[in-house]
Amino acid sequence: MAPQLKRVRSDWQGAVLVCGKCSKKLDGGFGKKGRTPLAKLLRKILGLKTGRKAHLGVVETRCLGVCPRDAVALVDARRPGEWLVVPRHADVAELAAQLERPQIYPPAAVDPAEAGIQTRKSV
Ligand code: FES
Numbered sequence: 001m002a003p004q005l006k007r008v009r010s011d012w013q014g015a016v017l018v019c020g021k022c023s024k025k026l027d028g029g030f031g032k033k034g035r036t037p038l039a040k041l042l043r044k045i046l047g048l049k050t051g052r053k054a055h056l057g058v059v060e061t062r063c064l065g066v067c068p069r070d071a072v073a074l075v076d077a078r079r080p081g082e083w084l085v086v087p088r089h090a091d092v093a094e095l096a097a098q099l100e101r102p103q104i105y106p107p108a109a110v111d112p113a114e115a116g117i118q119t120r121k122s123v
Pocket of ligand 1: 020023066068
């Protein structure tokens with residue numbers, strides 16, 4: 001017999017997974033002073049409420065296995081086949097706009113090596 005699962009309502013219409021280890025390695029890496037973690041800045045720019053009351057979940061995760069140099073790996077769960085690598089000091093406002101409207105992503109699903117993105121494994 002299948003266990004009875006409890007359900008919890010959420011307002012999330014999507015989830016964005018941000019590598020917390022990348023952010024830690026950059027010592028933040030974003031914002032005016034370059035010390036704000038990407039997930040925190042995204043939540044601020046998007047004006048997200050906390051927890052399940054937000055319309056979009058932005059969650060810091062453990063290492064996603066991409067490990068880009070001087071950048072943060074990010075997955076928009078609405079587009080799981082195309083992960084993003086966000087360089088330090090990138091325009092987070094523009095990224096937030098893309099995450100608000102995922103249909104406007106530039107068509108650029110590429111191999112990190114082809115895109116010239118250095119990862120720990122490629123060096
Ligand atoms: S440290 Fe961020 S993907 Fe590995």
